[in-house]
Amino acid sequence: MWFKHLHLYRVHDSDILPLEQQSDALAAHRFQPVGPHEARRHGWSAPAGRNSDLLVHEVQGHRLIRLAEQQRLLPSSVIKEELEERCAELEAKQGFPPRRRERQALKETLIEELLPQAFARTTVTELWWDTRSRLIGINCASAKRAESVLDALRQTLGSLKVTPLAVREPIARTMTHWLTDPSSRPDSLVIGDQIELRGNDDGIIRARAMDLDGDEIQTAIASGRQASRLAIQIEGVLGLTLQEDLVLKSLAFDDALLDEANDADDDGDPILRIDTDLALMAGALTSAVQQLIGWLGGEQDPAVATAV
Structure with missing residues (x-):
């Protein structure tokens, strides 16, 4: 749980949702694994993992939540190789290479067929929210990932006004x-x-x-x-x-x-440990x-x- 990186944001909302309401909002968007024909899915998961269903941990105004994202890994090289084979078969059958629209349709069909066979990779990103200081810190290396977590939180809560933390001097x-x-x-x-x-x-x-x-x-x-x-x-x-x-x-x-x-x-209690x-x-x-x-x-x- 100890953060490795930190992207910092100032929260400008005048009111912070009470813990119970925030927990209910996250529960409505709880993480579920991707379906056989889905490429990607995200949702909120328990910071304590399998040891707890609790989606928000709060200690002295500090809240910890976790966004989980699962993506099916379908390498472009695999798609390209299989697509070339199917285009060659179609060309042999009809006597001329498939047109651009036919090729795109073949590719879409191919992806739909291969997705259920692809491995699914799950990544998690943790967010620390200091409700007293109105500060959010996201544990990730890239700004793009941090912004996607904020977008997910904004969609879950209905609104979230934040700006990157900034200082006066360069x-x-x-x-x-x-x-x-x-x-x-x-x-x-x-x-x-x-x-x-x-x-x-x-x-x-x-x-x-x-x-x-x-x-x-x-x-x-x-x-x-x-x-x-x-x-x-x-x-x-x-x-x-x-x-x-x-x-x-x-x-x-x-x-x-x-x-x-x-x-x-902590007497072996995972909740007490994470708190x-x-x-x-x-x-x-x-x-x-x-x-x-x-x-x-x-x-x-x-x-x-x-x-x-």
Whole structure:
């Protein structure tokens, strides 16, 4: 359940649905496996998996929900190969190659026939909703996936007004300043050993396991490049890769926090286990986001942000 990535959104709805109403809304769109002739289907599933039917976990105003999506895997190469064979058979039968419309009809028929035989792959994406701070965080690597989860939630709830979380100062400029002026770094910020630098020529320099205060990085910055990604650690909370669009990647929670989670007495109860993890994780994420917002000049006026 511990998040690996985080896309952040500010919630602008004046009222948050009570827990029971939100649970009922999700239940009306509960995940069901794809049918034999369906290519894709999504719905809400229990964060605790098979151990529970509970669709929403809430601890101290923090809610955890999960979107499941199942897709039948039908490789385009398989379709193409089978289609060519059928087109060849049709050509031999009628004496001329099938026209474009006939070929498309053959392809559609072929897909319908092959779908029931295709393997189904299920992916899940978790969403953390801090109802007190009016913040949503989605655990996924791509912005497209995050937006699809928001779309599903919006359809389920009837409406959902959110914008990507944004700050006042350009993040690339702030990260670069941290590197060129160590005295500007906040007390609890530790610079990591991974970086991505972009220049005006759109060229990208990526470095891993490198001293970012060393001459090589400083020379690249002096030539006009800025940090577009930077590995950092917030002491006592977590490590992460901060991107210039405020997406947080490669989250690594503090060992003391993980030890606390592992040592918690849940008596084998999966519900208590996930609620304990949620409380600890959400507390760390809230602290990290608040510190980052402060370090990056404060939150941008929501009126300036672009709605999703």
